[in-house]
Amino acid sequence: MKIKDCFILRNIAGINTIISTDSTSSFDGMITLNDTGVFMWNILKNGATKDDLVNAVISEYDIDTETASADIDAFLDKLASVDVFE
Amino acid sequence: MEATGKTVAQAEKYLIPDTQNADITLTYDSDACKKYIDAHPEVPEQSYIYMTLGKRFGEELLNFNGLVLHSSAVEYENNAYLFSADSGTGKSTHTGLWRQCFSDARIINDDKPALRLEDGKFYVYGTPWSGSTPMNINVRVPLKAICFIERAEKNSIERITDNSEIIQLFLTQTLRRVGNDRAERLFELLDTLIRSIPFYKLHCLPDEDAAKLAYEVMSK
Numbered sequence: 001m002k003i004k005d006c007f008i009l010r011n012i013a014g015i016n017t018i019i020s021t022d023s024t025s026s027f028d029g030m031i032t033l034n035d036t037g038v039f040m041w042n043i044l045k046n047g048a049t050k051d052d053l054v055n056a057v058i059s060e061y062d063i064d065t066e067t068a069s070a071d072i073d074a075f076l077d078k079l080a081s082v083d084v085f086e
Numbered sequence: 087m088e089a090t091g092k093t094v095a096q097a098e099k100y101l102i103p104d105t106q107n108a109d110i111t112l113t114y115d116s117d118a119c120k121k122y123i124d125a126h127p128e129v130p131e132q133s134y135i136y137m138t139l140g141k142r143f144g145e146e147l148l149n150f151n152g153l154v155l156h157s158s159a160v161e162y163e164n165n166a167y168l169f170s171a172d173s174g175t176g177k178s179t180h181t182g183l184w185r186q187c188f189s190d191a192r193i194i195n196d197d198k199p200a201l202r203l204e205d206g207k208f209y210v211y212g213t214p215w216s217g218s219t220p221m222n223i224n225v226r227v228p229l230k231a232i233c234f235i236e237r238a239e240k241n242s243i244e245r246i247t248d249n250s251e252i253i254q255l256f257l258t259q260t261l262r263r264v265g266n267d268r269a270e271r272l273f274e275l276l277d278t279l280i281r282s283i284p285f286y287k288l289h290c291l292p293d294e295d296a297a298k299l300a301y302e303v304m305s306k
Binding site: 005006008010011012013014015017019020021022023028030032 | 249250252253254257262263264265266268269270273274276277280281
């Protein structure tokens with residue numbers, strides 16, 4: 001999975017904010033992420049499988065595989081629903 | 087500007103004789119224009135050109151530390167106050183009430199004022215693009231505060247402390263689909279803006295008390 005190039009992420013006054021900058025995504029709103037979300041977003045920006053993501057998260061954070069996997073599923077579903085992925 | 091008709095008429099007070107050294111050149115695609123007019127015969131060609139060039143201006147301004155906010159900008163005591171909301175909410179009504187209450191208040195731009203960061207401070211500018219009315223003046227005024235308005239049963243105003251809410255409200259009233267580079271500029275500007283000026287939310291009736299309340303709080 002890879003995030004479309006039209007998305008940018010930036011911290012604006014403490015808020016990690018994402019928008020699509022053109023119409024290659026139909027999403028016209030904004031997304032805010034916490035630090036873990038940003039961590040995962042940056043991995044997906046370059047392209048990654050779900051397993052890559054799970055491995056990265058359990059290495060970086062003190063969390064077990066099952067919880068990571070469930071959280072990641074929820075995160076990916078949310079992103080997919082707003083036309084984030086190529 | 088090569089455009090004729092409405093755009094030039096609204097731009098009259100901004101025209102300068104030197105057209106060779108423009109910082110920004112605005113163009114529109116005549117094929118796209120023709121296609122749009124054919125599909126929307128109720129829209130005069132001049133209106134299409136006016137809107138398209140206004141949008142281009144907003145996009146180009148991002149390369150000059152500026153942006154356009156969909157709002158009505160009122161100037162009073164050399165401070166600019168921006169009232170922003172979706173069309174039809176009552177921005178112009180509200181700033182019109184400022185003029186009723188404060189005789190020296192002036193409308194800088196009734197629809198799409200420009201904001202620009204210069205030497206660490208934000209200024210509000212009139213532009214030729216002021217929506218369906220020609221209410222705009224060729225001035226530069228320091229920005230004092232920005233306020234998002236909502237209709238309500240009674241008047242109240244509060245400072246918005248949640249930056250996430252400010253960002254959400256702001257982004258819906260400015261150009262977003264401007265490409266990656268310009269969007270980066272937009273985000274940088276918004277970051278500086280949030281750190282430098284206060285944002286408010288006004289719940290209001292279309293009456294003079296609302297204008298007086300807004301002034302009382304925002305002018306501090």
